[in-house]
Amino acid sequence: MKYAIIIGGFLSTGLVQALAGPSPGECLEYILGSKNVPVKWINDPAYGDLTEPFNLRLQYKPIAIVIPTTNQHVQDAVVAAGKCGVKVQAKSGGHSYASFSSGGQDGSMMIDLQSFQEVTVDQNTGIATVGAGVRIGNLAQGIWDQGKRALPHGTCPGVGIGGHATHGGYGHASRNWGLSMDTIVGAEVVLADGSLVYASANQNFELYWAIRGAAESFGIITSFKFQTRNAPESVTYFQFQWSGLFKSKTDFVKTFLHIQDFATNGTVVDNRISFGIYMDGTVVSLGGAFFGSVEEFEQRVKPEFLRGVPAPVNVNVGSYSWYDYLVLVSDKDTIKEPLTGYDEHDHFFAKSVTVPEKDGLKENTFNQLWDYLSKGSPAPYFIITNLYGGPGSSINYKTEHFAAYADRDSLWVLQNYGDTENPANIDFINGINDVIIKSQPETTFGAYLNYVDPSYDAATAHKVYYGDAIYGKLLKLKQKYDPRKIFWNPQAIGA
Numbered sequence: 001m002k003y004a005i006i007i008g009g010f011l012s013t014g015l016v017q018a019l020a021g022p023s024p025g026e027c028l029e030y031i032l033g034s035k036n037v038p039v040k041w042i043n044d045p046a047y048g049d050l051t052e053p054f055n056l057r058l059q060y061k062p063i064a065i066v067i068p069t070t071n072q073h074v075q076d077a078v079v080a081a082g083k084c085g086v087k088v089q090a091k092s093g094g095h096s097y098a099s100f101s102s103g104g105q106d107g108s109m110m111i112d113l114q115s116f117q118e119v120t121v122d123q124n125t126g127i128a129t130v131g132a133g134v135r136i137g138n139l140a141q142g143i144w145d146q147g148k149r150a151l152p153h154g155t156c157p158g159v160g161i162g163g164h165a166t167h168g169g170y171g172h173a174s175r176n177w178g179l180s181m182d183t184i185v186g187a188e189v190v191l192a193d194g195s196l197v198y199a200s201a202n203q204n205f206e207l208y209w210a211i212r213g214a215a216e217s218f219g220i221i222t223s224f225k226f227q228t229r230n231a232p233e234s235v236t237y238f239q240f241q242w243s244g245l246f247k248s249k250t251d252f253v254k255t256f257l258h259i260q261d262f263a264t265n266g267t268v269v270d271n272r273i274s275f276g277i278y279m280d281g282t283v284v285s286l287g288g289a290f291f292g293s294v295e296e297f298e299q300r301v302k303p304e305f306l307r308g309v310p311a312p313v314n315v316n317v318g319s320y321s322w323y324d325y326l327v328l329v330s331d332k333d334t335i336k337e338p339l340t341g342y343d344e345h346d347h348f349f350a351k352s353v354t355v356p357e358k359d360g361l362k363e364n365t366f367n368q369l370w371d372y373l374s375k376g377s378p379a380p381y382f383i384i385t386n387l388y389g390g391p392g393s394s395i396n397y398k399t400e401h402f403a404a405y406a407d408r409d410s411l412w413v414l415q416n417y418g419d420t421e422n423p424a425n426i427d428f429i430n431g432i433n434d435v436i437i438k439s440q441p442e443t444t445f446g447a448y449l450n451y452v453d454p455s456y457d458a459a460t461a462h463k464v465y466y467g468d469a470i471y472g473k474l475l476k477l478k479q480k481y482d483p484r485k486i487f488w489n490p491q492a493i494g495a
C-alpha cells in the first residue's frame, strides 16, 4: 500500500487525529462538560471503587462513569454517548452476575444511578415511586415505613431494583404475589434519542412490555412505579435441614422426588406456600414461607412435606412479622444498606436451569446429579432450587403477552453457583448443568435472566432467556427504539 505509506509519512500525528475527529473520550469530555453532567474519568481517585462490581471475577473499565443527579443528566449523557460512538449501560445495584452494568466490555459508558434514591408511597393508591438506584433492602424498608406496605422481591438487600425487577425478581412471596417485575405499573425511561418517556399499560405499551425483560437494551429507567400491597400481619417461616442425603443416593433421590410430588400436589399446595432448597455437597436445607398460621402449617402442610422422607436433623417453624421475616432471610442484622460506598463482593461463576412444569426433574436426573456431586468439587459451590410453579403459582398465571419474560411455565429454577478463586470450579459448575440437561434430552430447559450467564454467546443467550417468539418481537422493537444499538452488552437484544 504505497499510497498509505506516503500519506502516513507525510502527515503529523496531530493532523491525522484532527482529520479523524476527536477520540471517543475527548468527544465525551467535550459534550458532557458543556452540559455540566457529573462524570468520573479513569484517572479519578474514585474510579476504582465505582467500577468494582459485585462479581470480582469480571471487571471492566468503562470509558466514563456518569453519576447523574437529574433526568436531564441522563438524557444528556445518552445523547453524548450516541454522538461519540460509545455504548451505554445503567448501573443500579451492580449485582449483575456478568458485570453487565460495567458494560460487559471495556470502554462503555456506565450510568451509575446511585443518586436516584426516592421511595414514596402514594397513600391513596399504594403505588410506590422508586428511584432506579434503590437497593431492594432500602425499598422494602421505605415502603414498610410508609404504612407497612410490601412487594415481592429477592432476599439479598444489596441487590438493585434496576436489574432485579426488569429481569424477574423472585422471593418467597412470588408464588403468591408474582415476580417484582409483575408489580411494575410504570416507568420513566430515557431512550436512545435522549427523550424521556413514560411507559405503562396505557402509554408506550410496547416499551413497557420490552423493559420488563430487556430494559438494558431499550433505555435507562430512572424511576419505577410499583403497585405495593399491605404486608401480611405475619408469615410462617420454616426450615428443614438434612445432613445425610449426600451419604445415601437412595435417600437423596427419594427425598427430592417426594418434595417434587409435594410441590405439585394441589390438595396440599396453593399459592400461599413457597420454598427453595439449598445444597452444597454436605447439607441439604429447605427454607420457605407460608402465608398462613403456624398451626395450619404444622397440622396440614408439614406432615405431607416430610411424609416418607428421612427425618431432618433440624426443623424450625416460627411466626414472624413481615419485617422480621425480611431481616431473617437477609442473613444480616438489617435490611438497610448504605446509599454510597456499598462494598460487598464475591468471586464466582453461576449458571441456571429452568425446569418446565410439564416435565419436572426425573428420577434418573436425581440419580445422575447425586453421582456427579458425590465426586466432589475443586472449591465451594451451592445449588439453590426454587419453586416457581406448582398449583396456584402467580408467576405462571401470566403469559408472554404480559411482559418480555419467557419463563412462565417453570416448576423449578436452579442456580448453580461456584466460588472461582480456583478457576477449576468453572468446569465443575458447567458440569452440573450438563448432567441435568443430558439426563433429560426430551426436556427443553431454559435459563433465568437474573442469573445472567456470561459464558453464553449472544445467540444462545437469546434462545435460553427469551425463546424465538419473544426474541423476534424484541429485535423488531430494538430496531425501532435503538437502531444504532447504543444500549449494549454482549448479550443485549441485537448483539
Ligand SMILES: Cc1cc2nc3c(=O)[nH]c(=O)nc-3n(C[C@H](O)[C@H](O)[C@H](O)COP(=O)(O)OP(=O)(O)OC[C@H]3O[C@@H](n4cnc5c(N)ncnc54)[C@H](O)[C@@H]3O)c2cc1C
Residues within 6 Å of the ligand: 054, 089, 090, 091, 092, 093, 094, 095, 096, 097, 099, 100, 101, 102, 113, 132, 153, 154, 155, 156, 158, 159, 160, 161, 162, 163, 164, 166, 167, 168, 169, 170, 171, 215, 216, 217, 219, 220, 221, 222, 450, 451, 489
Ligand atoms: C447476593 C445476590 C443475591 C441475589 N438474590 C436474588 C434473589 O433472591 N432473587 C432473584 O430473583 N435474584 C437474585 N439475585 C440476582 C439479581 O436479581 C440480579 O443479579 C439483578 O439483575 C441485579 O440487579 P442490580 O441492579 O443489582 O444489577 P446491575 O448490575 O446494576 O444491573 C444488571 C443489569 O440490568 C441493567 N439495569 C440496571 N438498572 C437499570 C435501569 N435503571 N435501566 C435499564 N437497565 C438497567 C444493567 O445495565 C445490567 O445490564 C441475587 C444476586 C446476588 C449477587
Ligand SMILES: *[C@@H]1O[C@H](CO)[C@@H](O)[C@H](O)[C@H]1NC(C)=O
Residues within 6 Å of the ligand: 261, 265, 266, 267, 268, 304
Ligand atoms: C396429595 O396429598 C394428599 C394429602 O393431602 C394425599 O392423600 C395424596 O396421596 C397426594 N397425592 C399424590 C399424587 O401424591
